[in-house]
Amino acid sequence: MDARQAFKELRDGQVRPLYVCCGTETYRMNDFTERLVGRLTEPEHRDMAVVRFDTAEHPLDAILEEAQTLPFLVPNKLILVRDNVVFGSGRESAKVEHRTDKLLEYFRQPMESTVLVFLVASEKLDERKKLTKRAKEDGFVVTFAPLQPDELVQWVCGRASKQGRTLEPQAAEELLRRVGTEMGALAAETDKLCLHAGEKGTVTAAAVAELVTASTEQSVFKLTEEIASLRTDRAVALYYDLLKQREEPIKLASLLVRQFRNMLFVKELGKTGYSPQQMAGQLGLHPYAVKITADQARGFSTERLTALLDRLAELDYAMKSGRVDKTLGLELFLLRTGSEGGA
Known part of the structure; x- marks a missing residue:
């Protein structure tokens, strides 16, 4: 089930006995757990009603023992488990043993007074594990993917x-x-x-x-946009603003490399029929970042992007070896790129 369905069920008062939450959008995942806390417990009882574990430190036996213990002085118990081992693909610690067969048994008959939540902050669960397959079959898995x-x-x-x-x-x-x-x-x-x-x-x-002050990464987005639109004066002005914020030219150059490289990848993937969502997964970018990158890439040919990346590689070496002043070197790159015109 996706996050939207999980939130809807919660609003309707439907709470499942077990959840395995996974995904890269940790803000929404945390929001979901906070709403669970609000639904199941009163503020003054939360110290007794909410129990937290981490599979990197606590064995499944201890977690399940807590889950199968009746709550004390409260009607419900919520157990939140940070996990990268049981359902994720992380390596188990030699100090912590997880007997997953007991959790499979718990799936068959979970405690009515307990809600057990595993929180896996990764894009996917480990599909090779019986636990993952069983959790999916039972409808316990909630995916928190980035919003479009x-x-x-x-x-x-x-x-x-x-x-x-x-x-x-x-x-x-x-x-x-x-x-x-x-x-x-x-x-x-x-x-x-x-x-x-x-x-x-x-x-x-x-x-x-x-x-609202733009982040460095978003300023670099804007910088490439100005270059693509041949607004060299604005690109240089934005560069000076970043320097006033004490941003390092070498760092800015590396961010430009990343953005130009992503533009090149988006162009190439677009030619092979990839959808924006598929591109996001392939490049490890947010769908919104893919949208902005694709818009910017229209202002560049594949040949020009390749040439710019080559030039930035040469500039990076020159700046790090001291052959060129860092601040002046990146400014000259911006001026030369703008003077060459489009595509």
Whole structure:
């Protein structure tokens, strides 16, 4: 089951006796566990009702013993288990033994008063394990995948709406461009913008531009966008802004290499019929990052991207060997790239 279905069941008051949560979107996974805590326990009883384990430190026997023990002075018990070994593909510690056959037995008859949750912060579970197959068959697995670009925009706008504010779609797009796709950072910046807008206020794109500082990675996105659009003056101005923030030219050059390389990969994968979602999985990028990268890649030919990567490799060597001043070297790269024109 996907995260959306799991959240819906929780809102409807349906709680399963066991969950195996996996995925790279840890913000949503943590949000789900917090909602479980809120659904099952009262704030004043949480010290007794919520028990935490880690399979890197605690054997399954101890976890299951706790799961099969009746709760004390509270109606329900919630057990949260951080895991990279039992359902994940991590290596077991020689000091901690996990007898998985007992967990398979627990699957058949879980305790009614206990909700057992395994939290696996990786893209996939280990499909070779009997436990994983059984958990999937029983409907216990919940996947927390990154949101698609339009879903992220809706989520940000919805967060503002819950606070009685209106966040314009253009403002949401600008927020994503400046902050990136990390949902924790997006939540914090959205809350800040809502506070600034005031009760029943509106968050505009101009407010986002004024109040939200772009991360280094997002500034490099913008830098490549300016290069692709032949706006050399803006690219150099943005570079100077990054220098004022004490960003290292060598670091910026490496981020440019990564972005140009991703653009090249996106172009090549697009030719072979890959969908944006497939590209995201192949490159280890968020779907929104693939969307922005694909948009930027249209301004470059494959030959030009290859030439730029070669030039950046030469610049990297020259900067690290002291043959060229780091600050001046990257600035000259930006000026030369812009003067050469498109494609």
